[in-house]
Amino acid sequence: MKEFPVMDPREGIPILYPHVPSNAGKYIEEVLSTRWIGQGPKVNQFEDEFSKKIVENGYSVAVNSGTSALHLAYILAGVTEASEVICPLFTCTATNIPILYLDAVPVFTDISKSSLNIDIDEVETLITSKTVAVCVVDYGGLPNDYIRLREICDKYGLRLIVDCAHAVDTYRNGHHVTHYADYVIYSFQAIKTMTTGDGGMLIVKSLSDYENAKRLRWFGIDRASKQKGVWKNDVTEVGFKYQMTDITAAIGLASLEELNEIFQKRRCLYQIYQSCLEEFGDLLLEKSDSGSDFTPWLVTLNTKGKRLALMNHLREKNIESAQVHYRNDQYTIFQDYAQRSFPNMDKIEDHYLVLPLHTKLKPEHVERICDEVKKALR
Numbered sequence: 001m002k003e004f005p006v007m008d009p010r011e012g013i014p015i016l017y018p019h020v021p022s023n024a025g026k027y028i029e030e031v032l033s034t035r036w037i038g039q040g041p042k043v044n045q046f047e048d049e050f051s052k053k054i055v056e057n058g059y060s061v062a063v064n065s066g067t068s069a070l071h072l073a074y075i076l077a078g079v080t081e082a083s084e085v086i087c088p089l090f091t092c093t094a095t096n097i098p099i100l101y102l103d104a105v106p107v108f109t110d111i112s113k114s115s116l117n118i119d120i121d122e123v124e125t126l127i128t129s130k131t132v133a134v135c136v137v138d139y140g141g142l143p144n145d146y147i148r149l150r151e152i153c154d155k156y157g158l159r160l161i162v163d164c165a166h167a168v169d170t171y172r173n174g175h176h177v178t179h180y181a182d183y184v185i186y187s188f189q190a191i192k193t194m195t196t197g198d199g200g201m202l203i204v205k206s207l208s209d210y211e212n213a214k215r216l217r218w219f220g221i222d223r224a225s226k227q228k229g230v231w232k233n234d235v236t237e238v239g240f241k242y243q244m245t246d247i248t249a250a251i252g253l254a255s256l257e258e259l260n261e262i263f264q265k266r267r268c269l270y271q272i273y274q275s276c277l278e279e280f281g282d283l284l285l286e287k288s289d290s291g292s293d294f295t296p297w298l299v300t301l302n303t304k305g306k307r308l309a310l311m312n313h314l315r316e317k318n319i320e321s322a323q324v325h326y327r328n329d330q331y332t333i334f335q336d337y338a339q340r341s342f343p344n345m346d347k348i349e350d351h352y353l354v355l356p357l358h359t360k361l362k363p364e365h366v367e368r369i370c371d372e373v374k375k376a377l378r
């Protein structure tokens, strides 16, 4: 296993840490010595390489963040004012905020009983004549049951959007998420499994969505025709300034080179957590079910009433822990859409806690963290 530079344990153990690939500086310098530092050939190259390495089916469109990718996905899915989007209650607010950009209605879905992903059994009960799309997040990296979601979306003519901000490699029954979903989005924000500092990728299935996405990320302008020097470029739709730059793409290309090692390291550390904390049974909320394969981004424990005590104990030992994300119905911006109860979320709300997982950790760090968890929870 490739060893990445390790943090100094005297500095304590941070919960998340950026993985800056070793060639990032070199590739950025190369870009800085060229004419293109904004969106140029490196963005195209990054999209091509990302498609080759990650995507099973679809076209890659690089943007400046995962949130921008989600905004474009909702637009392409046909979400407009008053449309309803079935979406996760428990996720980063970034999954659901773009629904509000469009004056559409987020319809929250409870988490399941066994993971932090949505309860798929709820989805059909939430569909109305206004429902346009179902959006799910692969929480902590754990793949949803895309097969069931696809069946439901096909039955009701809905678009399936998967927010893969937490994971790059999510498989169900041997197929990558891009085999199942209409739109998949990725985030390359600072502390994600694969980072470009900030950045995102939108995967679409049809050529027309691909062309539309590329126009929408650039003010609504057809950039390819504009670059031919044709001045008569009408803009018929309001687009955004969401494009990725070549500087960002250079880091992305360096990240892709190290991705296999990143996956391997994260999986290995996660397995140590699993074996060291086995005695606590269902402590790890991102436990894989049969048919799923993924690289974890978060390790989440069910502290069973001892969250504060555990957090304080770990803090004394210089080990960071946090909740990271919060149920979205507690935010004022979502108050109008939070009219019902979510029993599964209620049960876990005061108990979940995220432990450190990143490539700066060594197996010894994880063993030390687990020892401290055991002391505090026993």
Ligand SMILES: Cc1ncc(COP(=O)(O)O)c(C=O)c1O
Pocket: 065, 066, 067, 068, 091, 092, 094, 095, 137, 163, 165, 166, 186, 187, 188, 189, 198, 199, 200
């Ligand atoms: C689940 C989820 N969706 C979307 C996003 C948004 O990604 P970005 O920060 O790249 O806009 C994030 C994280 O930031 C996230 O955790």
